[in-house]
Amino acid sequence: EAQVTQNPRYLITVTGKKLTVTCSQNMNHEYMSWYRQDPGLGLRQIYYSMNVEVTDKGDVPEGYKVSRKEKRNFPLILESPSPNQTSLYFCASSLTTGVQPQHFGDGTRLSIL
Amino acid sequence: GNSVTQMEGPVTLSEEAFLTINCTYTATGYPSLFWYVQYPGEGLQLLLKATKADDKGSNKGFEATYRKETTSFHLEKGSVQVSDSAVYFCALSDPEAAGNKLTFGGGTRVLVKP
Numbered sequence: 422e423a424q425v426t427q428n429p430r431y432l433i434t435v436t437g438k439k440l441t442v443t444c445s446q447n448m449n450h451e452y453m454s455w456y457r458q459d460p461g462l463g464l465r466q467i468y469y470s471m472n473v474e475v476t477d478k479g480d481v482p483e484g485y486k487v488s489r490k491e492k493r494n495f496p497l498i499l500e501s502p503s504p505n506q507t508s509l510y511f512c513a514s515s516l517t518t519g520v521q522p523q524h525f526g527d528g529t530r531l532s533i534l
Numbered sequence: 535g536n537s538v539t540q541m542e543g544p545v546t547l548s549e550e551a552f553l554t555i556n557c558t559y560t561a562t563g564y565p566s567l568f569w570y571v572q573y574p575g576e577g578l579q580l581l582l583k584a585t586k587a588d589d590k591g592s593n594k595g596f597e598a599t600y601r602k603e604t605t606s607f608h609l610e611k612g613s614v615q616v617s618d619s620a621v622y623f624c625a626l627s628d629p630e631a632a633g634n635k636l637t638f639g640g641g642t643r644v645l646v647k648p
Contacts, residue, residue: 425577454635463538463623463638464578479635511577513636522568523636525577 423448427512427526434502435534442497442529444512450524451517453495454479455487458509458528467510470495502533536561536631540624540639547614547646555609555642557598557624565626567591567600567607568636572621581609581622614646 425446434440446453451472456464456479466479470489484506486498495514499506510529515521540557547553559565566585570578582591587602598609607624624639 456636461542461640463625463640464636465638466635469635513578522580522583525570525579527575527577 423524425512425514425524425526427510427529429529430527431530433532433534436503437501440499440502440531442499442510442512442531444495444497444526445493446495446512446514446524447493448514448516448524449492450514451492452521452523453489453512453514454523455485455495455497456511456513457481458511464511467497499531502531504533507531507533536565536626536628536637538624538626538637538639540622540642542640543621543643545642545644547644549616549646549648550613551646553609553611553614553618553644555622555624555644557607557609557639559605559607559624559626559637561605561626561628563628563630565628567598568625568627569596569598569607569609570623570625570638572623572641574620578623614644616646616648619644619646 428443454469455467458464468487470476512526513523515523538559568583569581571581582593584591584600590599596611621641625636
């Protein structure tokens with residue numbers, strides 16, 4: 422089954438404790454992206470990757486890091502989480518860029534206390 | 535920059551009622567337009583899309599027409615079911631923008647009551 426898998430689904434943690442949210446896709450997609458969803462704001466792009474070892478900032482990259490060492494994986498790293506990063510996070514992938522529908526994971530709800 | 539505006543919810547309807555969710559956009563290029571649906575506890579799923587003016591996207595009884603003259607992409611369904619209760623997002627993808635970024639509206643929660 423084609424899917425985008427995120428882990429964990431839920432996490433409550435404290436300010437400053439480094440965390441990583443993993444994202445994996447099994448569709449051999451080149452393009453992957455991270456979004457955060459906040460009430461009334463829709464989804465906003467954090468980082469994206471056009472292919473292995475190619476990453477770039479989206480609209481709200483501050484406080485986040487990413488890496489793309491393998492095509493299937495695109496982890497999101499919060500080196501020193503803060504309460505304003507409490508949000509619902511989605512990983513997405515598509516075959517290429519352009520007019521390609523993106524496939525989304527089921528989301529990761531992070532609470533930073 | 536690009537932006538998407540959609541009507542705020544929640545929208546509460548009875549089963550078999552007609553649903554319209556308004557969506558308008560601003561874009562510097564010639565975008566593709568999408569509607570995504572998010573069921574409770576799940577990620578976003580593509581509902582329908584349109585890539586050029588006057589295109590009509592349709593799926594599961596939902597329709598939306600790309601109106602360049604009014605920069606709109608309103609979502610409609612003639613007879614909703616309880617299972618249509620979800621959050622609906624209008625989005626655009628601008629081919630001139632870096633990163634295949636989807637620009638989303640704020641989402642509209644729809645609740646269909648039996």
